[in-house]
Amino acid sequence: MKKSAVNSIISAIFLFGAMAIFSWCSKEDPILIVQNGDVQTRSATNVSNNAYVPNEILVKFKAGTSSKTMNTALSHISGSIAEKILTHAMKHAGDNEGFLLIRTPKAVSDAIGLLKKLDGVEYAEPNYIYTIDVMPNDPYYMNGLLWGMYGASTSPSNQYGCEAAKAWAAGHTGSGDIYVGIIDEGYMYYHEDLAANAGKNPGEIAGNGIDDDGNGYVDDVYGWNFVKNNNSIFDTSGDAHGTHVAGTIGAVGNNGKGVAGVCWNIKLLSGKFLGKGGGTTANAVKAVDYFTALKNAGLNIVATNNS
Secondary structure: OOOOOOOOOOOOOOOOOOOOOOOOOOOOEEEEEEEOOEEEEEEEOOOOOOOEEEEEEEEEEOOOOOHHHHHHHHHHOOOEEEEEEOOHHHHHOOOOOOEEEEEOOOOHHHHHHHHOOOOOEEEEEEEEEEOOOOOOOOOOOOOOOOHHHOOOOOOOOOOOOOOHHHHHHOOOOEEEEEEEEEEEOOOOOOOOOOHHHEOOOOOOOOOOOOOOOOOOOOOOOOEEEOOOOEOOOOOOOOOHHHHHHHHHHHOOOOOOOOOOOOOOEEEEEEEEOOEOOEEEHHHHHHHHHHHHHHHHOOOOEEEEEEO
């Protein structure tokens, strides 16, 4: 986390030579960020109408900043530390400080405006809220409605598909040794078209109440729910978008059921940071770093989907 907490939240890579990038989409709203003492306005294409959590900001102090300076900064905004976010991935990258989730009675823009005057602040920004804009359905491949899997080579009238069908015909249908992380809602890992591709964290023993792999998450067998801070990755009253995303990436193909994902054979893991009310920057960072730490520990994660 060098500059902004969201610098590393970028695209996902699909698996047979082509790259498909999913990005957050919604109307643009101006948002405020302070970096190295300067306030900047930029556009956010991924925030909800509420934009950010009221009375919360994310603050990173410069390396070597004293406790006295930090406390002075907090006093300027009448702030209190709600959480220190220091992930395994941050430590692996040499950052032993992380950043702080601060609660303040002041308006977010006012608090950031006060912090801009302080030399010890590396960056401060709102705790943005990210939401799902569209709830798509899951049409079938064989009737031609799953058009995103086609392309000009398999359907001359379709110039916009990802050419997955061409890759399948060449024998590229995925690999059970490859993991993809889903940073989104959770997904229905027991769905009949997903269960065979529901990945498990090989370093974790299910149900023993122990953090077997030492990554800070207990029994994170199928991934982690950063909204509720537990290992329950599917909410039966929601998570339709996350399940749709999982199906696009890795619904089992050629099984005569439902849809076909880009990869018929893959291992999916969940980094659920979106709930009914959306998801925050703080939890998005935790989800990204969760997969980064698993990757650093040797798990063959080739991509994350951040849609």
